[in-house]
Amino acid sequence: MSWILRVATVGFVSGLLFGTVAQGQAESKAKSGDAARGKTLFARNCASCHGPQGKGDGYRLLGPDPANLTSPSTTKKSDAALLKTIHDGKPNMPPWKVHLSENQSRDVLAYVRTLAK
Ligand code: HEC
Numbered sequence: 001m002s003w004i005l006r007v008a009t010v011g012f013v014s015g016l017l018f019g020t021v022a023q024g025q026a027e028s029k030a031k032s033g034d035a036a037r038g039k040t041l042f043a044r045n046c047a048s049c050h051g052p053q054g055k056g057d058g059y060r061l062l063g064p065d066p067a068n069l070t071s072p073s074t075t076k077k078s079d080a081a082l083l084k085t086i087h088d089g090k091p092n093m094p095p096w097k098v099h100l101s102e103n104q105s106r107d108v109l110a111y112v113r114t115l116a117k
Contacts, residue, residue, distance in 0.1 A: 032079070033103075033110030041100065041108045049093070054115040063092045070116045082109055 043052070051057035054069035067074055074082070086105050089095035096105065 033106035033108075035107070035110040035114050037104075038107035038109070038111030041104055042111050045096065045099065046108065054112055061092050064090070066093070069112050075113075075116045079109060082112070 042050075042054070046054075047058060049056075049058040049066040050069055051066070056066040056068035056071075058066055060066070069075075083105055085093070086100070086108065087095060087097040100108065
């Protein structure tokens with residue numbers, strides 16, 4: 001008879017575990033962006049132009065210089081406006097929507113917001 005108890009226990013415990021994992025995912029989805037993940041993405045995709053600290057001291061091409069992402073002219077812009085720039089690009093800035101998912105763009109933006117502090 002004890003196997004029934006064991007099956008029931010395993011079922012109960014895995015139910016608990018699964019419930020916790022599912023809850024964790026729901027929570028991280030609700031957040032606006034993960035700056036830690038964004039940091040890796042920024043170093044890989046953005047730092048070459050915007051500089052490691054986002055101060056706009058990377059590559060300069062002819063035309064508009066990379067924005068200083070820590071300056072008030074950027075930081076006072078809304079998330080929506082900056083996400084649009086990240087997605088669609090600008091003169092001298094490539095559009096990122098091909099490479100970055102919506103969530104990744106949010107992660108990068110969350111990291112950019114930490115640079116200004
Ligand atoms: C090839 C160089 C280059 C790369 C790579 C690049 N940018 Fe840019 N970025 C620019 C330039 C140049 C501008 C300013 C364009 C202008 O002023 O018209 C800009 C502007 C911006 C702005 C707008 C700032 C504002 O005040 O409106 C944001 C936000 C931004 N970049 C974020 C990013 C992020 C995030 C990445 C990486 C995913 C990235 N950029 C990668 C060159 C680059």
